[in-house]
Each structure stands twice: as structure tokens, then as C-alpha cells.
Amino acid sequence: MSQPTIPYGKQFIDDDDIAAVVATLKSGWITQGPAIDQFEKAMAAFCGAKHAVAVCNATAALHIGALALGLKPGDRLWTTPNTFVASANCGLYCGATVDFVDVDPRTYNMSVSALKAKLETATQDGTLPNILVPVDFSGQSCEMAEIRALAASHGIRVMEDASHAVGGEYRGQKIGGGQHADLTIFSFHPVKIMTTGEGGMLLTNDDDLYQQLIRLRSHGITRDPRFTQNPPDGPWSYEQVDLGFNYRITDLQAALGASQLKKLPAFLQSRRELAARYDEKIAALPLTSPWQHPDTLSAWHLYVIQVDPAKRLAVYEGLKAAGIHAQIHYIPVHTQPWYRALGFKPGDFPAAEACYAGALSLPMYYGLSDADQDRVIAALKTALEA
Numbered sequence: 001m002s003q004p005t006i007p008y009g010k011q012f013i014d015d016d017d018i019a020a021v022v023a024t025l026k027s028g029w030i031t032q033g034p035a036i037d038q039f040e041k042a043m044a045a046f047c048g049a050k051h052a053v054a055v056c057n058a059t060a061a062l063h064i065g066a067l068a069l070g071l072k073p074g075d076r077l078w079t080t081p082n083t084f085v086a087s088a089n090c091g092l093y094c095g096a097t098v099d100f101v102d103v104d105p106r107t108y109n110m111s112v113s114a115l116k117a118k119l120e121t122a123t124q125d126g127t128l129p130n131i132l133v134p135v136d137f138s139g140q141s142c143e144m145a146e147i148r149a150l151a152a153s154h155g156i157r158v159m160e161d162a163s164h165a166v167g168g169e170y171r172g173q174k175i176g177g178g179q180h181a182d183l184t185i186f187s188f189h190p191v192k193i194m195t196t197g198e199g200g201m202l203l204t205n206d207d208d209l210y211q212q213l214i215r216l217r218s219h220g221i222t223r224d225p226r227f228t229q230n231p232p233d234g235p236w237s238y239e240q241v242d243l244g245f246n247y248r249i250t251d252l253q254a255a256l257g258a259s260q261l262k263k264l265p266a267f268l269q270s271r272r273e274l275a276a277r278y279d280e281k282i283a284a285l286p287l288t289s290p291w292q293h294p295d296t297l298s299a300w301h302l303y304v305i306q307v308d309p310a311k312r313l314a315v316y317e318g319l320k321a322a323g324i325h326a327q328i329h330y331i332p333v334h335t336q337p338w339y340r341a342l343g344f345k346p347g348d349f350p351a352a353e354a355c356y357a358g359a360l361s362l363p364m365y366y367g368l369s370d371a372d373q374d375r376v377i378a379a380l381k382t383a384l385e386a
Ligand SMILES: *Cc1c(COP(=O)(O)O)cnc(C)c1O
Pocket: 057, 058, 059, 060, 083, 084, 086, 087, 135, 161, 163, 164, 187, 188, 189, 198, 199, 200
């Protein structure tokens, strides 16, 4: 009697989402139509941001975000090792050098004290970064006021990778509102908080960054007379003024995104209830549950526990045997072969490595029933006692 498997994360799609996509399919616009603008305006309003730019995925968003912030060959980008590789790769795409700031052992987010120390050394060495990419790991905001203040005092721009944190809050304000970052990045991959299939978004309050992002998303082409260099040949005219990309999202995806956004408050509430339920029911087990900084309200993309590293594999396998597919977030980026070839090695960022050694992401998604969550908790208990 095998029970259905429980993944660590998955999307939730209802009839309204399907109807929104079908309506767009029938509308005549399947790319670059009105649904993109509607989705962008709705998300900007939700977050309290002036501008939103939707793109084909968050990796593309990070790339054009770094470009818009002026990152070029020879420049430096710093991020956290405890993230998906895309947060760092965007620096390499621009020809910049990538380095990492170790994490806070309580939140697994970029450590403010490690950042401060590294900035002091870099000031002396003349190796200050141009861009900082803090990542709101698991959906919990970084200590953005402190990070922004440190960055600003060194003339560094901030691009917050909030791929995990759509709908999360910091000091009572929605992440993405632009209080503490030049740009904020969201991902709409199906395992994230809400989905467009593939998709990403940049939020900003800066008009100039916004105009650059619009161009970079679509080949660097513009028709806007403020940005063209010559008088138009005719009403058909356009000019390529930047080296951009085709990073556009489709209207089909944007229609799905706008429909999902209506459910975002319910998604968030459910994730917060599941987290509280885990907190309560695993409190007595030999593990560390996720610590929350009092300034934050997590979006709970992930529920990451720490177990004894010597037992982690057995616990993972025990869950799997019970039909529960946990995940591990993250293999520290600097230990990936591509980054080792750039000179990084294990031992460089010990807090991130320690976090990886015991980390286990338990199932967390809208639609996870109490009964299934209890199955996870029971299997975890059994696996820890084995
Ligand atoms: C998922 C993720 C990305 C990449 O998102 P895509 O939309 O899949 O390109 C970038 N950064 C972080 C932290 C992520 O979790």
C-alpha cells in the first residue's frame, strides 16, 4: 500500500488560472500584449514599487539587472555562497569577478558582520565590489537596512535576489518596495511562491533603471524619442541603442502570473500556517528549526531544518523510503567546479559550508494537507530515531 509521494515543493494551478491563459490564447495576443503590462502593474502595486519589468526567468532578470546597474568586465559582484548558482553567474555573464560573503549561522542569509569585515579589507586592498547581491534565503529577508547602509557608504549598488521571497516582508514593508535595494528580483519558477511556468521580474523605483531594463529585455531596441539618436526614417522606425537580449515573457505566462497574484495572499497565509505547524510539532526532535529575525515576515519558500550532518543522508533516505522527497539547499556556490576553477575551494566560507552539511528542506507548498504534513513529521521522527 504505497502512498502518493510528497515533493518538497510544487505549484498550485486552479480553474481561474487555466481560464486566464485560455482567454489570452483566444485574444490574439500571445506575446508582448496587454497581459504583461497588467501583470507588471499589479505586482508593482502589491509590492509598493514604482516599476516592474517581467522577463522570461529570474536568471535573465539578474543578468539585465546587473547590466543596468553598470556591471562591466573587470568590475566586482559579491553575493552569498548559500544560493542558487544564478545569483553569482549574472556577474560572470557581465565579465565581472564574483566573490562571496559568508552567511549568518542563524538565518543562513548574508552576514552583516562578515560583510562589514570584508568591505574593510577590500577598501584597503582597492577591491571593493560594484554590486552586492544579497539573497533572501528560504523567503526570509536579509537584514537589508544594515546591508544597504554598508553598501551606500562604499558607493555600491544593491540588487536583492528575492526569488524565494515574493510576498515576504521586512520591517513591515513588502519586499520589492525599493526601500533597501536599487533592484529586487523575483522568480516565478513552479517551485517558488507563485508561478508563470518560467518567469522572473525586476522591481525598481528608479526611472532610468526601468528604461534600461525595458530596452535590455528586448534586443536593446527602442522607439522612444528620448533614447533614439537620429530622426525617424518613418513611422516604422526603431533604433538599437544597447546590446540587449530576447528575455521577454509571453502574454500567456503574464496572464497566469496575474491570476496567481490574486491568490498570493492565500498562498502566503497557508505557507505561514504550515511553518508554524512544523515549528510546533518538531520542537522536541533533535534538530534546529528555522530561526526568524524579528524584523522579517518570511514568504516561506522553503522550510529548512538542520540535522546532525552525520545523520543527514540517513534522514534524507528515510524520508524518501516513506515517499517524501526532501531537498537540500544549497550546495555552496563556491564549491561548484566552475567556481573552483576560478580559485575558490572548500573552507573558504565555513558558515555556508556548515549550513549545507546539516540542511534539509521539508515539503512546503500551498496544498500540502495537514495529514500529509503529519506524515512528513512522523517519517522525520522515525528517521531521526533510527
Ligand atoms: C530559482 C532561483 C533563481 C533562478 O530563477 P529562474 O526563474 O529559474 O531563472 C535565482 N536565484 C535564486 C535564489 C533562486 O532560488
